[in-house]
Amino acid sequence: MTMTQSIPATWSGNGSVAAASHHHRQFEVMGAHLVQGGVRFMVWAPNARAVGVIGSFNGWHCQMLVPLGDGSGRWAGVVGEARPGDCYKYRIQGTDGQWFDKADPYAFYAEHPPGTASRIWQLGHQWGDREWMARRGQFQGHDAPMSVYEVHLGSWQREEDGRFLNYRDLGVRLAAHCTNMGFTHVELMPVTEHPFYGSWGYQTTGYFAPTARFGTPQDLMVLVDTLHQHGIGVILDWVPSHFPSDPHALARFDGTELYEHADPRKGFHPEWNSLIFNYGRYEVRDFLISNALFWFEHYHVDALRVDAVASMLYLDYARQPGEWIPNPYGGNQNLEAVHFMQDLNSAVYAHFPDVHMIAEESTAWPGVSRPVHHGGLGFGMKWNMGWMNDTLRYMARPHFFRRWHYDDIRFSAVYAFNENFVLPLSHDEVVYGKGSLLDKQPGDEWQRFAGLRALYGYMWAHPGKKLLFMGGEFAQGREWHHERCLDWHLWARPQHAGVARWIADLNAALRRVPALHVNDFDGRGFGWLPVETGEPTVLAFVRRAGPQDALAIAVCNLTPQPYRSMRLGVPHAGDWHELLNSDAACYGGSGWGNLGRAHATEQPFADQPASLSLTLPPLAMLLLTDRPFDLTTPSPGVHHARP
Template identity: 50%
Template sequence: MGLKREINALCKGNHGDPFRLLGMHNTDSGVVVRAFLPMAAEVWVLAGPDIRSSVPYAMEKVHDEGLWEFLFQGKSGRFSYTIKMRTHWGELREFVDPYGFSPVLTDYDLHLLCEGNHYRSFEKLGAHVMEVGGVKGVHFAVWAPNAERVSVTADFNGWDGRVHVMRRFIDQGFWEIFIPGVEEGTPYKFEVKGIKGYLEYKTDPYAFLCELRPKTAAVVYTVAGKHKWHDKKWLEKRKNTFWHEAPVSIYELHLGSWMRYSEEENDVLNYRELADKLVPYVKELGYTHIELLPVSEYPLDASWGYQVIGYFAPTSRFGRPEDFMYFVDKFHQSDIGVIMDWVPAHFPRDAHGLAFFDGTHLYDHADPKKGEHVEWGTLIFNYGRNEVKNFLISNALFWIDKYHIDGLRVDAVASMLYLDYAKKPDQWIPNKYGGRENLEAIDFVRRFNEVVHGEFPGVLTIAEESTSWPNVTQPTYVGGLGFSMKWNMGWMHDTLKYFSKDPVHRKHFTYDLTFSMMYAFSENFVLPISHDEVVYGKRSMLSKMPGDMWRKFANLRALYGFMYGHPGKKLLFMGSEFGQWIEWCFFKSLDWHITDYEQHKKLMRFVSDLNRLYRSEPAFYEIDYDWRGFEWIDLHDHDRSVMFFIRRAKDPDDFLVFAFNFTPVPRYHYRIGVPADSFYKELLNSDSGAYWGGNMGNMGGVHADKIASHGRPYSIRLTLPPLSVLILKPHRK
């Protein structure tokens, strides 16, 4: 391309390699300096050993669009210089020319990025405040291999994509530029010009901070040094805890609706206010962890955070990134872990996001049969691309490393594993073997788990996987997917189905409660009563329960007791702990006023006592994933809808007896077999008056009789209160 054509291409915004034209270049006549400054009325170049005292040389405007040039006649080589300009509105600016710098990305960086093994890619891509050659500024870098031009746009260049066109690494598809003088806090976007006239402003995929919606710009932000952490003790505990044999009870919550000032769009508590209120509340309830619905930046409130734009940015709805660090740190200081929902399954179509990023289907698939979630209207990541896998795995490590997140609950895993997920027969393409399995997604999931567990021992990865895919929680070296745990959706569905029935009919549906034990140890399960169960007409947990008010509360206490007795870790969505009457609504606060009423306050006390008992008794949690930790006493008295089982700790002599009555009819003198001759102390009775029950029970406990029952040499005779759970523990003589 001739010089004149290059100049015309640059001025029209069509030049993809401006470093070839702009900056300092040696010619036969001397050294020429060129700058494209369309906002300038006058421009000077200052050069010499002491630029501050050097004589300014007026540059010549060689193109009406704003290309300026000065020739140092007879000079050769390279030397330092700055540019000074007067804008059309009279403002004087002086700056170091961004086209006077060599590449910042190294060949090794580019090699690892293309290979898909640069798991700290967030340290290289995006916007980073740094010093290059003694000059302070910001280095910008982005992946856009099919773009014809990528530019940094911001207030400092009038959002004109012609001004700061980036350097292109054509073989690798990355773009970069170091712009001196840019400071932290500057909003910016990438202007991407693609084939066939494509031109779009894009939010930086690696942005550490984004503007508050509806604005969509990224903001220059440095994560390091913003918060002094005080959670060393917690991180050491996390690293050394084998969570499969530890208590894990999770309080799931949505930050925008747990508590807020009003229903006005931005009238919410910030991260710090939330932490100061949530930490003592969760501590009092006795939970070991919280789980946050997605906090990565997202444009649409109604998506609850599951349609992410800013994968590396905590949402600005609740404050700045350092405020979120405070939030996490506050929980850790109170010995509570923080799990975050993570969404690598799909992304939204918003024009400023990942969709059609460089004018092509860069992050997804060009064929909608592979790249589109028909049900959700979103796009599916192309897990076969090394750079896409690198982006996602780096993102997972970023949250754990920079924000000390203790676990990632991976959303919609089933939609990743199956090519035909929620699709009609003509809407998907089989894999190379003719099957429905997404082989590339499987490889990605395995690699994700290997890297996370390898770099951060003790961090949990939890799969929301709703099918019977085998070995989800088995290690990858034995053919598993490598997750720490998996949500038990079957248990959730069957249990809620059973408890929603009128007790008079429950004798016909005992199987709904017992079937889960057929597969309870096939995976490392979490028992979830999540946000998905209290929306879209499914009703709140309390409203699902049949009967009058007393029976609803009694049923709910019995359900929670069954959940905690059943093998598996525990998860409960916010509001369910005090009996929220209405469904969850993402823009409304929970109905905190009802906790002033006795029945709701006492349900909270029951959940708190249940959590404390759970944490204090190893039989609840030490053997959640093995038959050694569970045995039925009796599950066959269908007519009376009662059942009994034992939970054991690793010490087989340390066990608990669970007795359930799922009808409103008290059962007196009910004899059940027990393993040992002992006094069985009643550790918890859900019918206690302390929990708004009827105070029916066993006077604190019962002695075993030497009367065989249910295949055991001893037995106890119990009073089973209506709609109740009893938890008993032997106190040996």
């Protein structure tokens, strides 16, 4: 074994401050960095007897690193022969004298799976998204329209021979598709490096490295850049809740439980057969918070969707009695994880106030999307899993039985403003035998398509930001599988093309009509309206923005029974314009409707000062506004693609 060049404890290569003071910017000093005289390697392994680096630059013979000597447990050294693109690993001797090899936790790039080595890489890119970055806060504020297209890159589209597309090609295609469909954001399922493709990226081994399956780090930067230049934001799915036990990665990194807990009652996740981060160690917190800041800084992402927050909050998550350890107060709350998330969100918003942190949290934990200084967790938004579960359960019921389960479809209004909610119809709802969203609809073929359009109409009119998994926009017939592409040939069929047009028009209305997005998180922007039939399967509600803005009314008929001359109480008399009708022939509907408008008279009904008479189509949603809108023109203040 040979020695690398030694580094003094106070070394601050490239003009940076000493490693110990970097705190939430560990990626600036940890890992492999080009310096004068070669490549500097630095790794945290406080319990190791010895640490070296092996790689393609030294014939995989170990060159020893030296401890910094500052008590941080970091080892470092400069290798003169190393170059960008070279593969490497750390060779570590544990306390038991055994040697083993580990990938770099801070590597910016990794070997293409099934290879497990890290690669030396520089992250430079000439960004062309200055306009987007300068106005990002305006494009994705809480009062802005937000319609998210969730994508798994490996199965969205592929080459004709089945090979994966490059990030760059995917960026061009996604930009065109989302521009045509009107989505404001793309959410990428995890693109961090992962050894098992079937984990969809949720078993991360390279937290700072985009997976090599689709190209280089610069290729991913081009994808983000391309979407930004078309006015489309980018959300990354991020997994700080657990990590796999693969021997080349974080598990027992220096021969001890370094990133995870030693006690499996706290350190092992029984549901996913993975390991749980030790949020009580400041080095682990710094690793994860640094990683979050890294993606915002180096990849210009606009939000992180934080996976499995509930599993972090509860010590007894997926555990039976006796399989978990209570906190010091005897409760099941993971206080260390709570403090970590508060620190995480505080750090992110301090550095990047115009981005979002979005929690996938499935319980009623209070204040998930409330500020830390008010006792909340500090996320900007939270997925509304309750709305998703209740709505899909209701929509799966035979039409005849829906009238006795109206609480499922109405209950979300009770708590719709307790958090800043995103309404998700995500990948989790179309896998593992659950079928596609189209499959969940009861009835014959026509009714299933009509029911799906009604579901989308109700969702887009409901308070909250929107998220739809790929394929849902054209009524994918089969449930999703990561090994095959979406069934794009279905676009040639009228019913599927009709659903796609309906989604595009819903997105246009969402952008254009302020009432549909300005008060997504404010109860003053929503109210139920009375309908004459008293039929519980007919929903009517009003959405409001500012006092000078148009009102919007959604009326949903969730059975195949059409209604003529149905009386509806409305906020004022006058003409109401039928902006959207999911039963229109252009969407595959039967053509029932109101010829574009309905007139309300000053005849009070229930608690409303005026009322109107409507024709309500079967299994349909109507969107009425009290002033006309042209959905073919861009909305003021909303960024659109360049011509």
